[in-house]
Structure formats: structure tokens, C-alpha cells
Amino acid sequence: MVGAFFFWIFAFTAFFAGVGVVASRNPMHSAISLVAVLISIAGLFLALHAEFLAWILVIVYTGAVMVLIVFVISLLNLDKDEPIDYTAARRWGMAALTMFIAAFLVYLYADPLIGAGHPAKPPVPDDWGSVQTVAIDLFTRYMIVVQLAGVLLTAAVIGAVVVARKPEQNEEREPGA
Amino acid sequence: MTDSHLFNVLVPSLLKMVVIFHVLLGVVAYLVLVERKLLGRFQQRVGPTRVGPWGLLQPIADGLKLFLKEDIIPTKADRVLFIAAPLISMITALLAMAVIPFGPRFELFGIDFGYLQIADVNVGLLYIFGITSLGVYGIFLAGWSSGNKYSLIGGLRSSAQMISYELTLGLSVIVILMACGSLRMSQIAESQGDGFWNWWIFSTQWYFIPGLIGFFLYLISAFAETNRLPFDLPEAETELVSGYNTEYSSMKFAMFFMAEYVNIITVCSIATTLFLGAWHSPLPFAPFTSVPGVIWFLAKVFSLVFVFIWIRATLPRFRYDQLMHFGWKVLLPLALVNILLAAAGLIAAGSF
Amino acid sequence: MIGLYHFLILSGVLFSLGVLGVLLRRNALVVLMAVELMLNAANLAVVAFVRYPMFGDGGIVNAQDYAAMTNGMTLVFLVMTVAAAEVGVGLAIVINLYRQKKSVNIEEANALKG
Numbered sequence: 001m002v003g004a005f006f007f008w009i010f011a012f013t014a015f016f017a018g019v020g021v022v023a024s025r026n027p028m029h030s031a032i033s034l035v036a037v038l039i040s041i042a043g044l045f046l047a048l049h050a051e052f053l054a055w056i057l058v059i060v061y062t063g064a065v066m067v068l069i070v071f072v073i074s075l076l077n078l079d080k081d082e083p084i085d086y087t088a089a090r091r092w093g094m095a096a097l098t099m100f101i102a103a104f105l106v107y108l109y110a111d112p113l114i115g116a117g118h119p120a121k122p123p124v125p126d127d128w129g130s131v132q133t134v135a136i137d138l139f140t141r142y143m144i145v146v147q148l149a150g151v152l153l154t155a156a157v158i159g160a161v162v163v164a165r166k167p168e169q170n171e172e173r174e175p176g177a
Numbered sequence: 178m179t180d181s182h183l184f185n186v187l188v189p190s191l192l193k194m195v196v197i198f199h200v201l202l203g204v205v206a207y208l209v210l211v212e213r214k215l216l217g218r219f220q221q222r223v224g225p226t227r228v229g230p231w232g233l234l235q236p237i238a239d240g241l242k243l244f245l246k247e248d249i250i251p252t253k254a255d256r257v258l259f260i261a262a263p264l265i266s267m268i269t270a271l272l273a274m275a276v277i278p279f280g281p282r283f284e285l286f287g288i289d290f291g292y293l294q295i296a297d298v299n300v301g302l303l304y305i306f307g308i309t310s311l312g313v314y315g316i317f318l319a320g321w322s323s324g325n326k327y328s329l330i331g332g333l334r335s336s337a338q339m340i341s342y343e344l345t346l347g348l349s350v351i352v353i354l355m356a357c358g359s360l361r362m363s364q365i366a367e368s369q370g371d372g373f374w375n376w377w378i379f380s381t382q383w384y385f386i387p388g389l390i391g392f393f394l395y396l397i398s399a400f401a402e403t404n405r406l407p408f409d410l411p412e413a414e415t416e417l418v419s420g421y422n423t424e425y426s427s428m429k430f431a432m433f434f435m436a437e438y439v440n441i442i443t444v445c446s447i448a449t450t451l452f453l454g455a456w457h458s459p460l461p462f463a464p465f466t467s468v469p470g471v472i473w474f475l476a477k478v479f480s481l482v483f484v485f486i487w488i489r490a491t492l493p494r495f496r497y498d499q500l501m502h503f504g505w506k507v508l509l510p511l512a513l514v515n516i517l518l519a520a521a522g523l524i525a526a527g528s529f
Numbered sequence: 530m531i532g533l534y535h536f537l538i539l540s541g542v543l544f545s546l547g548v549l550g551v552l553l554r555r556n557a558l559v560v561l562m563a564v565e566l567m568l569n570a571a572n573l574a575v576v577a578f579v580r581y582p583m584f585g586d587g588g589i590v591n592a593q594d595y596a597a598m599t600n601g602m603t604l605v606f607l608v609m610t611v612a613a614a615e616v617g618v619g620l621a622i623v624i625n626l627y628r629q630k631k632s633v634n635i636e637e638a639n640a641l642k643g
Contacts, residue, residue, distance in 0.1 A: 015546075018547075047531075
């Protein structure tokens with residue numbers, strides 16, 4: 001009962017905030033809506049007994065990634081409303097395509113829902129999905145993957161610095177070149 | 178879940194929640210007075226004395242004044258976010274208190290209350306970092322939604338500063354996790370009993386150096402996280418006309434003000450729990466151990482709060498590039514080296 | 530009764546919203562955010578599958594094997610790592626785009642168009 005209550009609260013928040021991400025004309029509102037989506041997904045992770053992932057999602061995504069995006073929005077002064085000047089054909093085409101994808105996904109999932117019912121939820125120990133269970137996996141079986149992820153992050157940091165760096169004074173580029 | 182079980186879980190939690198919440202807000206109100214009094218002393222003044230004996234009714238007068246002021250929303254402001262920002266600040270500040278263990282296990286009227294802690298979650302420390310990382314949004318959105326360039330600069334500064342120092346904050350605490358092996362706040366607190374030499378700041382288990390460095394790294398980044406001097410650039414009065422909260426008035430301003438002080442108490446409580454032995458007495462024999470754990474906890478927290486106020490009265494503000502330089506090129510490498518030191522210490526002590 | 534398919538349908542709907550955002554919006558930052566939305570919708574599905582494993586006929590696994598079975602969480606953790614790296618580089622590209630074009634409209638980034 002309590003679980004169902006929380007599921008519906010988080011699910012509705014996630015859905016409406018998701019609509020907000022796509023439909024807000026102001027990028028800042030999109031970003032804040034995405035933060036709400038992420039917090040709701042973290043809540044759903046908690047309902048799925050994935051405590052570690054839930055808080056990592058909050059720390060990494062809302063605490064770092066989204067702050068960075070929000071930062072760039074206000075730094076570049078992009079918080080202007082985006083004009084709506086799509087042709088009707090284009091807008092309806094996109095809506096139809098998305099509806100198709102959504103219907104397809106819901107069909108894929110809902111087909112067994114009507115047929116067989118939900119798979120069972122096995123009982124788990126209290127600390128399942130907490131830091132230790134994930135960490136043991138990460139630092140034994142997937143050690144190399146973790147190392148590679150570290151290399152990837154380092155490469156991304158260096159890449160970001162190189163790409164975003166201001167061009168040097170003596171090699172000034174033409175705008176649009 | 179049976180009725181009696183529900184009762185035994187729900188009633189203690191609710192009681193603890195109510196008590197901690199009210200005590201916290203009362204403490205916050207008087208913390209403002211304490212800060213003004215102490216600042217007065219530091220500057221050869223006496224501080225507020227007019228309202229009540231020794232100015233003791235000053236917080237009530239301040240609160241009344243803020244309540245009765247006109248609530249202004251600027252025309253250029255983004256209404257929804259402008260109203261949401263102080264709420265986010267206040268809620269995240271209060272939520273972080275939920276996992277702090279103020280005292281040991283106790284029983285009342287035959288009901289086991291557990292630790293004096295609202296929620297003893299398995300990933301307590303991650304929870305705290307998650308919630309405090311949301312606190313950035315309160316300040317940033319306040320700055321952005323005000324439609325004022327000073328506020329915007331304050332908001333930008335605060336988000337950059339808080340992301341930068343959050344790294345050091347997290348890394349400085351990792352040494353405790355390595356030594357203690359748990360993220361549960363109550364368990365970290367329990368692991369430091371029997372005398373101050375077992376507190377993680379001095380612990381001989383790893384030859385005390387990592388604990389000491391970790392504590393000071395934590396304290397410095399905590400100053401930055403709470404936007405206190407010497408890192409109060411987001412609200413620097415003299416250059417930004419108090420930054421992100423320039424456009425706020427009445428209760429919304431009061432919420433930012435309270436959130437700031439709640440945050441100070443939170444970071445001090447976390448430091449106490451992680452480094453200073455939580456509710457354990459410094460010496461493990463009679464006159465010290467007979468004092469209740471909560472008193473020890475509060476004594477440690479208020480000593481740290483005193484340090485916060487002391488630093489405010491002592492140090493000038495950093496320049497912005499100095500702040501960034503200090504965070505990324507001094508504190509962060511130091512925190513990383515400290516983790517290596519802690520690992521080496523733990524291996525040498527044979528606790529790995 | 531909440532079960533696997535509730536989570537999966539929510540995940541599918543959020544993913545579709547992300548697709549819509551990528552197709553409809555022309556602000557590069559909003560497109561980036563829509564991509565993040567899709568990634569997280571997928572993460573939600575993975576975590577739901579970890580909690581409700583489907584093996585064999587009735588979907589029941591040996592409880593002991595299951596307790597040690599958190600590979601899915603490891604996967605989600607790594608997805609978050611990669612996403613963080615992606616956003617870092619993506620934002621750098623957006624900043625560079627803005628510097629070149631004074632706008633982040635993705636339709637103006639057509640210098641390589643043949």
C-alpha cells in the first residue's frame with residue numbers, strides 16, 4: 001500500500017516534469033523540470049531497493065551534471081524564450097513519430113502485463129542494493145571496467161577543457177569558420 | 178505490519194521529529210543573537226542589548242519585524258522560481274538534519290526509541306551529500322529568478338563555488354569510510370567510543386595524521402559550502418549588495434537567513450559525528466561519562482559554531498580567483514593525497 | 530499492486546518524451562537535457578529488471594543466487610559515469626558553438642552541410 005502510494009506520486013511527478021522538460025520554452029525551466037524528473041527517478045530507485053544508485057543519481061546528476069547545465073544556461077545568457085515557428089507539418093510529423101514510439105513501447109511492455117501478470121519480487125536482505133553489494137561487484141569482477149571508466153572520465157575532462165578553451169589571441173578565428 | 182509494531186516504530190519517530198525540529202528552530206533563532214553578541218565582543222562592542230534583558234528577546238523582535246514587512250516580488254522576476262527558491266533552500270537545509278545521530282540509544286516509558294536520530298538509513302552519509310548538493314539550487318535559482326544582475330552574479334558565484342568545494346568535502350570524508358567501513362551515521366558514531374584517542378580526528382588506528390588533515394579539509398570546505406566568511410562571495414555585501422538575496426524581502430528573506438544558520442548547524446553536527454566522536458565523552462571515566470550523550474554532542478557542535486563565528490570576525494574575504502585556485506589546486510590535491518595517506522596508515526596498522 | 534510493468538511503462542513514456550524533446554527542440558542545451566532524460570528512463574528500466582528478475586518460466590530465481598545478483602546496478606552506475614563524461618564534453622561543444630555562432634540553435638550548426 002505504502003509502496004503503491006509512493007510509486008504513483010513519483011511516477012506522476014516524473015511524467016509531468018518530463019513534459020515540462022520538453023514543453024518549457026525557457027531552457028532554465030526545462031533544466032529545473034529535469035531536476036524534478038531525476039529526483040522522482042531517484043525516489044523510484046529507492047522503491048526498487050537500490051539505495052546506492054538513488055543517492056548516486058542525486059549527487060552525480062542533480063548535484064553536478066545539472067548544476068553545470070544550469071550554469072552554462074545562465075553564463076551564455078540563453079534564458080530567452082525559444083520562438084515557436086515550426087511548420088504545422090513538421091510539428092505533427094514529430095508528434096506522430098513520438099506517439100508511435102510511445103505506443104510501441106507501451107505495447108511491448110503491456111502485452112505480457114495483460115497476459116501473464118508481474119514477475120515475482122524475490123525477498124532480499126536489508127542491505128541489498130546498498131553500497132557494499134554494488135562495490136563488491138565493481139571492485140572484483142568489474143575492476144577493469146572501473147579503470148576504463150576512470151580513463152574515460154579523464155579523457156572527457158581533458159577533451160572538455162580543450163574544446164571549451166578560448167582561442168589564443170594570435171590565432172583568432174573568423175566567426176563561423 | 179501489526180498495530181503494536183506500527184505504534185512502536187511510528188510514535189518514537191514522530192516524537193523525535195517534533196522535538197528535533199523545534200529545538201533546531203529555537204537554536205537557530207538564538208544563534209543569530211549569539212553571533213551578533215560575539216561579533217560585538219570581537220569588535221569591542223556589546224552587541225544588541227535593547228530588547229529584553231541582555232537583548233534576549235532580540236530574535237523575537239527580528240522575527241516579528243520580518244513577518245510584518247511587505248512581501249515584494251519584482252516585476253522582472255520569474256514568479257514560480259522566485260517563490261520556489263527560498264523553499265528549496267529551507268527544505269534541503271532541514272532535510273539534512275534527518276540522519277544526524279544526536280544521542281545514543283534510549284528508552285522512554287518502556288518503548289525503545291533507538292538512537293536520537295530521525296532516520297537511521299543505511300547510506301546516511303550519501304544521503305547528506307545528496308541533500309546538500311540540492312541546496313545549490315535554492316541559492317542559484319534565487320539569483321537567477323530575481324532578474325537583477327547582482328543577484329545573478331551572486332548565484333553564478335555560489336554554484337561554481339559550491340560544486341568546487343563539494344568535491345573536497347566528499348573526499349575529506351572518504352577517509353572515515355575507509356577506516357570505519359560503514360555509511361550509517363549511527364555506526365560511525367558508535368565506532369568512536371572510549372576516549373578521545375578513538376575519535377577519528379585523533380584515532381591511533383591510522384596514526385592520526387589522515388584524520389587531522391581530513392578534519393581541517395572538511396572544516397574549510399564547510400565554510401565554503403555554507404557561504405560563510407572567508408568564502409561568502411555569493412553574498413558579498415560590499416561588492417554585490419548581498420548577492421542572491423538582494424530582491425528578497427519579508428518571510429522569503431527570513432527563510433534564506435534561517436537556511437544559512439541551519440546549514441551551519443548541520444555541517445557542524447556532521448563534523449562532530451564523523452570526526453569528534455559524536456556523543457561520546459572525551460575521557461572514558463566517571464565524571465565525564467555520567468554527563469548525557471546529547472550534552473556532549475551539543476557542546477561539540479557549539480564549539481564548532483563558535484569557531485565559525487570567530488573565523489568570520491577574523492578573516493577577510495577571498496578574491497574570486499584566489500577562491501577557485503585554493504579549491505582546485507590546493508585543497509583537492511591535498512584531499513587526494515590524504516586518502517592515500519589514510520590507506521597507507523590503515524595497511525600499516527593492519528586493519529585492512 | 531505495483532509491479533515490474535508499471536515501472537517499465539513509466540520508463541517507456543519518459544523515454545518517448547526524451548525522443549520528442551530531441552526531435553522538437555532546437556536549443557542545443559535542451560536537446561542535451563532530453564538525451565539525459567532518455568538515459569535515465571533506460572536506467573529506470575534496468576533497475577526495475579534487477580528488482581524483478583525474469584528467469585525461467587515463472588520468473589523465479591533461487592533466492593541465494595539473486596542476493597548476489599546486482600550486475601544491473603553496476604551497469605547503471607557505469608551508465609551514469611559515461612553520462613557525466615558525455616555532458617562535460619557536450620557542454621564544452623555547446624560553449625564552442627555559442628562562441629562561433631552567437632547562438633545555440635542546432636539548425637545553425639550547418640557549416641559542414643554539403
